[in-house]
Amino acid sequence: MEALKTKNNMVQITLPDGAVRAYDSGVTGMDIAESISKSLAKAVIAIEIDGELSDLSLPIEKDASISLIKREDDKALEMIRHDCAHVMAEAVQTLFPGTQVTIGPAIENGFYYDFARNEPFSTEDFDAIEKQMRKIVERNSKFVREVWPREKAIQFFRDKGEMYKAELIEDLPTSEDIKIYRQGEGDDGWLDLCRGPHMPTTKHVGTAFKLMKVAGAYWRGDSNNAMLTRIYGTAWRDQKELDTYLTQLEEAEARDHRKLGREMGLFHIQEEAQGSVFWHPKGHIIFNQMEAYVRRRLQDDGYNEVRTPQLMHSKFWKASGHWQKYRQDMFIVPDVVPNNNEEGPVYDQEPKEFMALKPMNCPAHVQIFNQGTKSYRDLPIRLSEFGCCHRNEAHGALHGLMRLRQFVQDDAHIFCTEDQILSESIKFFTLVQAMYKDLGFDDYKITFETRPEMRIGSDALWDKAETALENALKEMKIPYQVCEGDGAFYGPKVGFIIRDAIGREWGCGTLQLDFNLPERLDANYIAPDGSKQRPVMLHRAALGALERFIGIMIESYAGKLPLWLMPVQCVVATITGEVDDYAEEVCAQLKAAGIRAELDIRNEKINYKVREHSLAKVPALFVVGAREAEEKTVAIRRLGSDGQSVESLEKAIESLALEAKPPY
């Protein structure tokens, strides 16, 4: 390519294919598009300048690499959604005068906008709002970007009664321009404070959007502030994409673990024990299998399993700091024997001493560590427990198996020296990765969460802890997301996050580095020089709460769990009553081979049995009729296939038993 000379008033624009063109300084994305082709100018909706999305109308005043974004590009989705939020806000303010606007970002699959209004919206308003939105889109107004003086902007919104917007502007850093986007004609056009960028006109929003739900949301995410009304919507490039999304959503809702749990007879929750699970026989098989699996993994990774008290004196929780931070969410009981009468307990004296159901296991594990004298030679000590914990979670937080008041963690605490932090962390990350792979999860997010505002321990200690933990992550070369301020009150935290059927994220595995609790609970070991030293404590759970993990697995597998976890692995179903004896023999042999098998010799047609067991998600159906009994075979029908294969009984059992082996 011929080298281009840069003149003072020219900028060099590098296109995605590497071509460099010179334009007058102040050239806009639209100018560039027009200079390339008319059709491109028609299709383009935004420009990426040095990797940052911007308005097509923004003048470019220095050399840059750019890429023109068309409406069909993936990157356009975010803009369609953001613009759609603006269109919705205008629609709402048109239909409901007096409603204040606050913020309205694009989110995954759509957008939302938070409104302040005395009367909350209801889904019955959606039709009218959507209709108004379509009018605004059809109006095809330009999105015009304006930069206002700060004071004018504040005054303008105050005069309009938009106190939230005025507050937002006041809090913007003074270095930042106050950008206003107008989407109507003239001075009366609807406008909003916005960082941008936007597409050229409202028409680009298109028609593939739908309002989804209303919800409450606190102003600025703070529960001390006013509650606003949030309207969620979804928006796509075309109707087909929207339809696909809505269908997916419907299918995902059918995988809801609460629905499947009931249908498959796994568990239930009732209001007399809200937030706690009644595991039914079938569900408890899954629970036990998971626990056994974890136990095998931990045993081979050098852990020692323990079991500690449910109720412990409050002094431990005070010493650990949990009392100070979490006592509102703890189940606390007086440490005296009351007279229990019809109404409840009666105390002769006001109780002064208290016990608490353990909300977590760490202080108990420290008590075990503290028994006897520990030498540096003993470290690391890894104490594991299927710890049953109780937390009095807020009502609104409870969610099926995902968020409970009573749950079992695959918890463990590793007591080690500072030198061992890196190797122990890596050992744990390796274990978690192997376990998630075993269980069929390769899509999970890893977070690195740093010191929160409410915390114990000195900043120096936190510096040390955060560096050590982050180093372990870096050493493993795993991509992770930093979440400032999200750590535990005693130390920084790595989180393993998995999504449920409809995309909600749930924290599962975790590793927390803690220099604080050993200090507070006076844990120590004898160092090589004979001095007493504090061990470091690693709090870790691979799956987290077993209940939650099982819930996620149910959703992820749509109830069709791996064979080793399925409560009923095989049903032997007869075609006629004449082969009952053979069917019983088949079932007995399956059980002898370690398969969880059931017999179905009911007087029902085979079609009926096949349908019923398929709906119950029985992974393998062994059908036997006169032919099979005669030949000592079974007709195998596997869940999800509509055909069947006939195999000798021996071979069928052998291959099923092999498949039913747990992954570890």
Added chain:
RNA sequence: GCCGUUGUAGCUCAGGGGUAGAGCAACGCUUUCGUAAAGCGUGGGUCGUAGGUUCAAAUCCUAUCAACGGCACCA
């Protein structure tokens, strides 16, 4: 905890000021049948709970509880 929605048989849902209805499931009888629902019959609910209005409430009102969707929280 906050905002909104919902709460009728085991499940899915209809109804709606005059004293409860369907399908599936359950139970009984008939049918012994070759890969996703055989036929007939029977039983089952005081409509989340507590008050109130009314001659009369499941239906209207109030309170309350729970579930659901978000928000906040999540050691």
